[in-house]
Amino acid sequence: MKPGFVMLAHEALDCAAQVAILLSEAGCPVHVHVDRRTRKAEFASFARSVRDLPGVTLAPRIACDWGTWSLVQASRDGAEALLAADPDLTHVALISGSCLPIKPIEEFKAFLAAHPGTDFIESVTIGDVPWTKGGLSEERFTLTFPFAWKRRRRLFDLWVSLQRRFGRRRRLPEGLSPHMGSQWWCLTRETLEIILEAPDRAALDRYFRRVWIPDEGYFQSLVRLYDRKVVSRSLTLSKFDFLGKPHIFYDDHLLMLRQSSAFFARKIWPGAHRLYRAFLHLKPPTNVAETAALIQVERTFSQAVIRRTRGRPGLIMAGRHPRPGFENGLTAAPYSVFHGFSDVFHGFEGWIARWTGARVHGHLFGPNGAEFHGAHREYAGALSAQAGLRDYDPEAFLRNLIWNTRGEHQSFLFAARDSQGVVPLLARDRNATIFVITGAWALPLLRDDLPIAEVRREAARNQKIEAAFLEQLRERQAQARVLVWSLLDFLERPAEHLQEVIDTLSPTEPHLVTELPAAKPMEGLGDFLQALRNAGMSPHLAGEAIDPPTWPGRGSRDDKHDQRQFLS
């Protein structure tokens, strides 16, 4: 087998020269086309360094624009010249100046010999390609594109939209089924001769001149038109980012490239000296653990796309600051909030921690600062407990806490007495599960020995804050999962409701709650609520029962056992 190479180069010609030398030494003819826009001096020094190499020829230079016919013309003329100059040539491969052979050329030749008469060219029907950007796939072939996309973007876009508006469509040449694929191919002499000598070549060329990115469609469609034996696969490893720009390979990709099943890779950063050193002096044979390598390559580059387009949910940093509505998740992980529970129970934190395995904090938004688990002054991420700092940006405080403790479910207590600045985030956050006992603020007031006027004022204040809290949770945009009980409802059947809490938090592992947290004293709650009403304040959030349950709750008819524990 004797493959020849057409090399398209436009920058970093010293790297291109090194590759040309390698190919020439391996006995392969190389026909190099250098973009006419490349500076004269750079071209001259390149020409000097390859001039005397056996089999290396330089093409007449034309100006190449990305995505235009000029690239097809340069590669096709190059193939034609190579075939004419060397009747022994069996294949022509198209590479670029920033390609690097990542396997010995002998191995490449052996591979071609093992697959006689086969064209290696990625060629996919346009309906099936996932990689087209900007909504142009089929239209690449049915509209015309006389303007260079990179240099005259506005004209390009205008021309596309005009054609769309007026429904202008081109007729496809007879029998042509549009296919697309990587620009880098390796075709057999027979296939190329059929393409080059086709009687209707002039008409086909006329058509492809106005197709967009014809270098990804010309040969890819023609191999199908002439029904060649195609293996739809590029022998050049080339990865594209979410905007369709090629990823660049650096020294730290050495291992990945070594393990790749491809024969060439592009693009290589011109300063990747370690890569050039490693691959320009390869000795056969190389061993390839193919599937593992493929997965690794795919993962590296698909993760880059996800990171660049979706980001890490719940993270805000120097490179990521989503507009409202574009967060892809306001926080990094699910968490739960217990509003009012600490007024009803002693040691609720410990109880809920035992039953859910979550990390449970006290009142994170308490008026005297954050009550972190373990009464720490700082917590994960060096978050400070100090109220001033927390309340300066309460949303950042919670977002940071959830981010810093990824992998561990966080829970915290909340109340109307707490700083309310975080509520808008809680309400909008899909990760929040919020359990609310409304009116629970009545209990500490009941236990306080304050004059009724003061109690009344305090109750009214708490109720107002709580009503605003509930209103935000019920807003149309609210995404948090919310369970609400009034105090009197909750006290009616506490075991049942606590079971509901546990079931909500761990739906897949049903735990029958056999132990309940100790209740705080609440004798005289009914009289107390009535006293508030008598003082002119309606504690409606505590519950509407005219005759509140006398403690213990008369509602529990069937689970006496639970009830007893609840009392203890």
Next chain:
Amino acid sequence: MAVADRTAAIRPGDVLAFVTLRNEAFRLPFFLKYYRALGVNHFFVVDNASDDGGRDLLEGESDVSLWTTEASYRRSRFGIDWLNWLKFRHGHGHWTLTLDADEFLVYPFCDARPLSALCHWLDQSGIRSLGTLLLDMYPHGPLDGAHCPPGENPFKVAPWFDPGNYMVSQNPKYGNLWIQGGPRARIYFADTPEKAPSLNKIPLVKWDRKFVFVNSTHILLPRGLNLVFDEGGGEKLSGVLLHAKFLDSFHAKAAEEIERREHFAGGREYQAYHDVANGPHGLWCEWSERYINWRQLELLGLMSKGNWA
């Protein structure tokens, strides 16, 4: 006044660093070593009346051009005006780093890919500026015990940082992010967080004569240069500036600044630092993180690879 002008040696494509400093001689050997290793080709230094021998040291370096001045640091807006002028003269068309002598740039893959690789990629991606978080590094223990001899890596004695307490908002006027937090906010500004120092910086810019820094390296004009972050939920490539401010040299510096009343708001910032930093733990707390490498900062979410892979 130019002491050493070696700008004739600059070649197209060189990466240039611009630095103002005052009495930071002990930092310079490591600073130069660090940035040479990353691939900075030429340093522009404006020395503000140093008297610690740093000037002599710099004069002898073949890749440093040195200017010196006695003019007030404050009146020239923290040296930014000098540097803007030097960049206007020499920076056009170059990738430029604008730094303090205690700032050390870390970016994704910086252990394997030099600045020229980063700048090449930014060029290819049509990106003109790189956003960073200024990460305050500190020792475990009183600052007075954190001595860094000249030429030594300061992060050997001050390897700790706050990993996750940063607050980010956007400045509506210039479009830049405003990041606060870290140990200074945690310790000194808990009750006046609005005064906590800004930690957002844009040190790496493909300079154009039309560009100008508005306020230190926090804000640039035109506004588009400040949009170093993604607003659609994705992450853009970003880096971290490791800040070697909190060493034993800090108190001397603070005292001097207070005396000179030259720095921000008459040195008020410095006054506050003085007491706490010499407690048994200094700025350290139980949740401080010890610096390992850029990958650690990437995982913690303090920087991002964006779509550089």
